[in-house]
Amino acid sequence: MDLYISNYTSDDDMAILRRRWIELLPLVVGDIVHVENPEGYSYLLDPIIPGPGYVVTWYHQLHCLFFLMSEYDRLLRHGPNGKERSIPAGSSSIHTRHCFEILRHSILCHLDMTLEGGSAPFFNGTTGFGHAHVCQNRQEAIDWMEKNRANDNRMIIRA
Template identity: 30%
Template structure:
């Protein structure tokens, strides 16, 4: 015998009613899903996912920063680079004195007990000396006059020494491109840069100098006790 009431119920359900009937969860499942601790667990999991995602983003940003940290220029003194014709110009009495003013008394040869018992030279002043002499050699060729006392061997030494010094110091200041008068893009290098305090280094080299004099052939041993400061310099 057929259950006429059951058949009648099925016949009376519209498609929408059938869908709603099928999708309705059992009472127990509904009570579980609406339980407060379920929402707590879901919120906790969502928090973990959000935290992990954020940490990955920040870790990526930190990694990118670490990838460029080594490019920060040495020193914290801001210097505006600008062209000064006194130094690259032809040798004159004025330009020679300007170059000599870049060197400390003692030519950068120092003796300091915390550094070495022996006499040592600060590299920057050796490099400036080489640059000065190469400038003389260039003008020897340009104007036919004799400005340099360096031999070809000494010139080659300075070129190679300066190459390695530039690579060692590896200036990482950023230089901008500009439009030249001819309309070309070029990088002259006249930018605001971060540098080491050259004046401070110059003063320190003079204070702890091992010699007196700015001309290599004229340098003399120090005899003034105030300059020696109790040091025993082994010449």
């Protein structure tokens, strides 16, 4: 099993993946951090929770990616059962649609201009791997989020 990608075999494997994805996150409750004097920032909307607490976008994007992988894993392992109105517990098409939209916005916002070359041996195109990308300093982002965390919980999606 890849460290962070489902192999579509069992609930136990997905539980292992969930723990690994949680370890990618800073020590915050989901994606919520505390912002001092939010009124001093003209671009901030109302906080998501009193305190004031705000959502950090990269965490939200990672959450959505995990959620979509988890839903895809569920679909491949359990398949459609012909009962279109019967949705398995924990499944949420509204949440899935929201996550697709968050990831679309992320791609369009960041506009990674890395030039990908070479073709993948298993399909006509590129894997996107092996190319130099310009990334943010992950540790600096985590340090800031942990310093400004609302509390000490970690989660990738609410169980």
